[in-house]
Amino acid sequence: MRKHSVLAWSMVVALGGFLFGFDTAVISGAEKSIQQYWHLSAFEHGLTISIALIGTVIGSLFGARPSDAFGRKNTLYFVAAAYLLSSIGTSLADNWYLFLIFRLLGGLGVGISSVTAPIYISEVSPADRRGRLVGLFQFNVVLGILVSYLSNYLISQGGEASWRWMLGVQAFPSLLFLVLIRFIPESPRWLILKKGATAKALEILRVINPLNCEQELEAIKNSELNDAGKSENLFSGQYKTPVVLAMLFAFFNQVSGINAIIYYAPRIFEMAGLGAHSSLLSTVGLGLINFIFTLLAINVIDKVGRRMLMLIGSVGLISSLFLVAFTFYSGHVGGFAIPIYMMVFIAFFAFSQGAVIWVFISEIFPNQVRAKGQTLGSSTHWIMAALIAFCFPYLAETLGGATTFSFFGVMMVLQLVFVWKFMPETKGKSLEQIETNMVMH
Numbered sequence: 030m031r032k033h034s035v036l037a038w039s040m041v042v043a044l045g046g047f048l049f050g051f052d053t054a055v056i057s058g059a060e061k062s063i064q065q066y067w068h069l070s071a072f073e074h075g076l077t078i079s080i081a082l083i084g085t086v087i088g089s090l091f092g093a094r095p096s097d098a099f100g101r102k103n104t105l106y107f108v109a110a111a112y113l114l115s116s117i118g119t120s121l122a123d124n125w126y127l128f129l130i131f132r133l134l135g136g137l138g139v140g141i142s143s144v145t146a147p148i149y150i151s152e153v154s155p156a157d158r159r160g161r162l163v164g165l166f167q168f169n170v171v172l173g174i175l176v177s178y179l180s181n182y183l184i185s186q187g188g189e190a191s192w193r194w195m196l197g198v199q200a201f202p203s204l205l206f207l208v209l210i211r212f213i214p215e216s217p218r219w220l221i222l223k224k225g226a227t228a229k230a231l232e233i234l235r236v237i238n239p240l241n242c243e244q245e246l247e248a249i250k251n252s253e254l255n256d257a258g259k260s261e262n263l264f265s266g267q268y269k270t271p272v273v274l275a276m277l278f279a280f281f282n283q284v285s286g287i288n289a290i291i292y293y294a295p296r297i298f299e300m301a302g303l304g305a306h307s308s309l310l311s312t313v314g315l316g317l318i319n320f321i322f323t324l325l326a327i328n329v330i331d332k333v334g335r336r337m338l339m340l341i342g343s344v345g346l347i348s349s350l351f352l353v354a355f356t357f358y359s360g361h362v363g364g365f366a367i368p369i370y371m372m373v374f375i376a377f378f379a380f381s382q383g384a385v386i387w388v389f390i391s392e393i394f395p396n397q398v399r400a401k402g403q404t405l406g407s408s409t410h411w412i413m414a415a416l417i418a419f420c421f422p423y424l425a426e427t428l429g430g431a432t433t434f435s436f437f438g439v440m441m442v443l444q445l446v447f448v449w450k451f452m453p454e455t456k457g458k459s460l461e462q463i464e465t466n467m468v469m470h
Contacts, residue, residue, distance in 0.1 A: 034236050034237075035153055035154060035155065035158075035162065035236070035237055036162070038150075038153055038213045038214070039150045039153070039154065039162040039163075039165050040165060041206075041209045041210065041212065041213050042105065042146045042149050042150055042166070042213065043146065043150070043165040043166045043168070043169040044169065044202065044205070044206045044209065045105060045108055045109070045142040045145075045146040045166070045169075045206065046142070046146060046165070046166040046167065046168070046169035046170040046173065047169040047170070047172055047173040047176075047202060048109075048112045048138070048139075048142070048173060048199065048202055048203060048206060049138075049139045049142050049143060049169075049170050049173060050169065050170035050171060050172065050173025050174040050175075050176075050177070051173035051174070051176060051177045051199055051202070052081065052112065052115070052116075052135045052136075052138070052139055052173075052199065053081070053085075053139060053170075053173075053174065054173070054174040054177040054178060054291075055177040055180075055181065055195055055196060055199065056078060056081065056132075056196075057177075057178075057181070058177070058178070058181025058182070058184075058185060058192075058195050059181070059192035059195045059196060060074070060077070060078055062189075062191070062192035063077060063128075063192055064077070066192070067125045067128075069125070073125070076129070077125075077128070077129065077132070079415070079418070079419070080129050080132045080133050080136065081132045081133065081135055081136035081139070082136060082411070082414065082415050082418065083133065083136060083415070084132070084133040084134065084135065084136020084137045084138075084139070084140060085136040085137070085139045085140040085143070085411050086136075086140060086408060086411045086412055086415060087136070087137060087140060088136060088137040088138065088139060088140020088141040088142075088143075088144075089140035089141070089143055089144055089404060089407040089408040089410070089411045090140070090404065090408045091141075091404075092104075092140060092141040092143070092144030092145055092400070092403070092404050092407065093144060093400035093401045093403065093404040095107065095141070095145075096141075096144060096145045096148060096400040097219075097223060097400045097401075100215050100216070100219055100223075100224075101145055101148060101149040101152070101215065101216045101219055102149075102210065102213060102214070102215045102216070104141060104145045105142070105145060105146070105149070105210050106207070106210055107138075107141065108138045108141050108142045108145065108146075109138075109203060109206040109207035109210060110207060111134050111135065111137055111138030111141075112135060112138045112199065112203040112206065113200055113203035113204055113207060114131065114134055115131050115132065115134045115135030115138065115199075116135070116196060116197055116198075116199035116200040116203055117197065117200050118130070118131030118134070119131045119132055119135070119196040119197075120193045120194070120196045120197030120200075121193070121197075140407070140408075140411060143387070143407045143410075143411070144400065144403045144404050144407045145400075145403075146166050147163050147166050147387040147388070147390070147391040147403060148216075148391055148399055148400055148403050149216055150162050150163045150165070150166060150391070151163050151388075151391035151392055151399075151460065152216040152217070152218045152219065152399075152460070153214075153216060153217070153233070153237055154237075155237060155238055156457055156458055156459045156460075156462075157331060157457055158331060159331070159388070159392070160327070160330035160331040160335065160388050160456060161327050161328065161330060161331050163387055163388040163391055163392075164323075164326065164327030164330055164384050164387075164388055165327065166387055167323060167327070167383055167384055167386070167387050167388075168320075168323050168324060168327050168384075171316075171319050171320050171323045171379065171383070172320060174291070174316055174319070175313075175316040175317065175319070175320050178312065178313055178316050179313070180195065180198055181195050182313070184198070214233045214236075215229075215233070217230035217231075217233040217234050217237070217249070218230075218249055218396050218399075218460075220233070221246075221249050221250060221253065222249070222253055222396050222397065227246070227250070230246065230249075231243075231246055234246055245459070248459065248461040249396065249461065251461070252395065252396050252397075252461045252464060253396070253397075261397060261398065261401075263398050263401045263402060263405060267468050268394070268395070268398060268402070268468060270393075270467050270468070271393040271394050271395075271402055271467050271468075272402070272405065274389075274393055274451070274452070274453075275390045275393065275394070275402055275405055275406035275409070276405065276406070276409050277447055277451075278386060278389060278390060278406065278452075279386065279390070279406045279407070279409035279410035279413065280409060280413055281382070281440065281441075281443070281444040281447065282382050282386050282410055282413070283410060283413035283414050283416075283417050284413065284417070284437065284440040285346055285350075285378060285382060285437055285440065285441055285444070286350070286417070286421075286433075286434070286437035287378055287382070287383075288414045288417055288418050289417050289418060289421035290315075290371065290374070290375070291315070298311050298312075298367070298368055298371075311368045311371075314368075314372060315371065315372060315375050318372050318375045318376050318379070319375050319378075319379045319383070320379075321376075321379075322375070322376045322377075322379035322380045322383075323379045323380075323383055323384055325380060326338060326379065326380045326381070326383070326384035326385075327384055330384060330385070330388065330456070331456055331457070334454045334455075334456040335385045335388060335389050335452075335454060335455055335456060336448060336452050336453070336454045338380060338381045338384065338385055339381050339382070339385055339444075339448040339452060340445070340448055340449065341377075341380065341381060342377045342378065342380050342381020342382060342385075343381065343441055343444050343445035343448055344377075344445065345373065345374075345376070345377030345380075345381075346374060346377050346378060346381070346382075346438075346441040346444075347438055347441045347442055347445065348373075349370050349371075349373040349374035349377060350374060350434050350435075350437045350438035350441060351434075351435070351438045352366075352370045352373075353367055353370045353371065353374070353430070353434045354430070354431045354432075354433075354434035354435040354438055355431075356370065357429060357430030357431040357434065358431035386406075386410070389455065390402070390403055390406035390407070391403055392455045392460060392463055393453075393455065393463060393467055394464075394467075395464040395467070395468055396460065396461075396464065399460075421433070424436075453466065453467075
């Protein structure tokens with residue numbers, strides 16, 4: 030019973046990840062039609078594409094507040110409502126300003142869910158399965174991206190107004206998410222630490238961990254006693270280790286070039302000499318590889334550990350990025366060399382950084398400041414994503430492919446050093462055990 034309950038709760042919350050992936054990628058199929066429909070200038074077009082990313086940054090910066098104040102579950106209700114309103118609003122909008130407001134709302138949903146969903150899953154998961162269950166969130170993000178590419182491809186046959194259907198179809202999974210949240214419990218750690226509702230928390234812990242629920246309750250209460258004298262300010266000295274780890278982890282995630290590659294894949298493939306049609310087909314290939322290797326990673330993350338995945342991934346990312354850079358440098362860009370190296374890059378990224386980031390950041394902060402810590406990691410990630418996505422076309426044009434990809438490669442060498450020297454292993458430990466190792470007393 031316990032296994033299935035925790036898995037079911039995690040799958041419901043991970044639906045937020047599916048909508049996050051879908052919402053992020055769906056615009057790629059509609060952007061040209063939207064530009065023509067409202068006759069947008071280059072600046073207006075850029076704003077239309079990036080407004081959701083601006084919403085995501087805002088949502089991730091403030092995601093801890095509702096999560097701590099109203100509970101993880103109530104915050105997820107807001108996220109589901111934001112996705113639902115955004116998909117209906119953007120598909121029916123009859124003026125551009127209204128369209129922007131609804132896209133911004135969808136971005137807020139993405140930002141807040143990237144904070145709240147991993148926290149919730151990490152707080153209800155048994156230690157031995159936490160990596161796999163939090164990994165479900167990332168798996169669903171990738172699945173959402175893949176499904177949005179396929180749905181865009183199918184709907185694009187539908188004539189002039191097909192862009193409205195591309196955006197509107199998201200209302201169906203959003204409504205399902207909104208209904209299913211009713212059936213999940215609140216996080217027991219939030220109930221104890223923020224509400225003092227011990228009896229209610231014990232009932233939920235009994236489902237999660239029937240054999241050791243009393244001990245787990247004691248451990249959480251003890252962590253509260255230990256935290257009593259501690260600052261709630263995330264940047265006070267005692268949280269230095271998890272703060273530095275989360276910020277560096279999120280920073281390296283983006284300076285691998287992942288979002289530049291996902292957003293601009295067709296453009297990169299065209300730079301490498303592929304035709305427009307082959308470029309779009311190669312993009313679906315990237316989505317599929319991302320999906321397969323994320324699935325593989327979440328199946329082994331609790332066995333081999335977070336650190337080992339990161340070491341393997343870093344070596345693969347370094348090799349594939351320098352191969353892309355060398356191919357651009359040599360000038361032999363025709364043929365399939367670059368698309369193949371890109372696919373190798375995506376495979377290693379999905380197997381390491383992609384699968385590990387939300388798991389690792391949701392584990393390393395003490396109960397007291399977990400929501401704030403997740404906010405810090407998530408907002409660092411999204412601000413870097415926005416910067417890289419914004420700068421990439423300029424860098425690629427000015428510096429060329431060789432220099433741009435060499436820069437990403439050098440960054441991954443630094444990531445390898447960071448993982449090897451500083452990244453602790455968290456597999457199989459309870460959140461309270463990890464806290465004991467992480468915090469300066």
